Amino acid sequence: MTRISSRSGLSDTIAAVATAPGHAGVGVVRVSGPQALHIADALFSGRRRPSSTPGGRFLFGRLLAEGGEVLDEGLCLVFRAPHSYTGEDVAEFQTHGSPAVLGEVLTRALDLGARPARPGEFTLRAYLAGRLDLAQAEAVLNLVESSTETARRQATLGLSGALGERVDAIARDLTLTLSSIAALLDYPEEGVPEEERQVPLARAAAELEALLGTARAGRVANQGARIALIGAPNAGKSSLLNALLGYERSIVTPLAGTTRDYLEAGLSLAGVPVTLVDTAGLRDTEDVVEAAGVRQAHALAQGADVVLTLSDGSQPREPLPLALPAGARAIHLRTKADLPAAWDDPAYLPVSAATGQGLPQLREALGRELLGDTARGEAWLGSERQADAARRALEHVRLAQELPDDLASIELEEALLALAELTGRDVQDDVVDAVFRNFCVGK
Ligand SMILES: Nc1nc2c(c(=O)[nH]1)N(C=O)[C@@H](CNc1ccc(C(=O)N[C@@H](CCC(=O)O)C(=O)O)cc1)CN2
């Protein structure tokens, strides 16, 4: 278990502005800890004192500065331990959404004895109170940062504990195997049927593989993906970028060598935030500026999550002027499909920026490259930390499948430890710190 005692300041009362910086209709200051309701008594004046209000209620009243000056009128929400987000006493002040008001309310809460919350500290407290596991806390982070539908849906699923349940089912199979091995070691004359050991292990390995298959989708959904458009000059890269975007972002001319510097544009594809990168047409050139653009295009292809290669279908076929890195994800396109085709190749998807032909198929193919065959309703791995733990668990399970019983037990215990890490039931403080460091203040 996490050693809570080594963590400083958990008995402090913390405060932060919980809403985004800037002007808004309403803003929230959140105070959590043993002093929260006493601080609220001094800061807020309504029909009754927050400290004598039952949890789960809100009061309407005035927020007061030190000398009694009215800062704003607003609401005070009262939560009583353990019935709050953090599991502690919490007072929330919902004010008008002015940075000046929120700043003064926060300052007043700090003057009254709260200390500024560190990034993610409200959610850290929820984790330490056992209200969330670490995978759920990471889902909170992903949810706050989500800007597209897929990321939002996955984070909500993670927050519901669906990932933890998937991991628990794997852990049950490993525990089952461990206990049948233990029974065998204690009573060697009984003998454990081979399938009693191998069936749950095979099931656990398959489920871990399936889970790892979701890691890329999880990363792409949360962090977005870069898609580079690569091809010879005049292949139609800039036209296709504009067609996918639905507006004229990139300059298109009949001249080969129009795009020199690369250009990026964002859009949502398959519910994933995507950056499309238009690049200079690849060719040998004497022009110094264009040559720099071509070098850049090669580098951009290397760094992309998916490369779209474009070859002009209305012209005699040219070899692709680019060696794709091994294992690169690429979709090959035959462009200008509205014109008579000079060649065809079943490995190439025909598209036309002019008519839109092939664009739905292209979007679908991109969705498959980005999300694999992950299903909407299943929980995905939501961070590199989780993927790493799942990878280690799988390695130990594979070893356990091969080794004699006594050694297999050791591997299974290691696998269970890795799974416990995934959900955060057995992690070191530095891992916990690393997770919460990525949060914003007020979360
Ligand atoms: N104003 C506000 N909105 C918010 C949050 C918040 O802290 N404050 N949240 C956080 O960031 C999220 C909601 N999460 C929450 C989870 C649990 C409890 C809570 O008080 N649970 C109690 C009482 C439940 C009940 O009355 O049924 C409990 O579980 O015992 C509150 C918020 C999103 N919206």
Ligand SMILES: Nc1nc2c(ncn2[C@@H]2O[C@H](COP(=O)(O)OP(=O)(O)OP(=O)(O)O)[C@@H](O)[C@H]2O)c(=O)[nH]1
């Ligand atoms: N008929 C037809 N013409 C197209 C299509 N896509 C592009 N073109 C034409 O092909 C020419 C080159 O298009 P661009 O989009 O500028 O090509 P590019 O690959 O960006 O070229 P560079 O920036 O020079 O590397 C322009 O005259 C476009 O109008 C298409 O789908 N159908």
Ligand SMILES: [Mg+2]
């Ligand atoms: Mg171009």
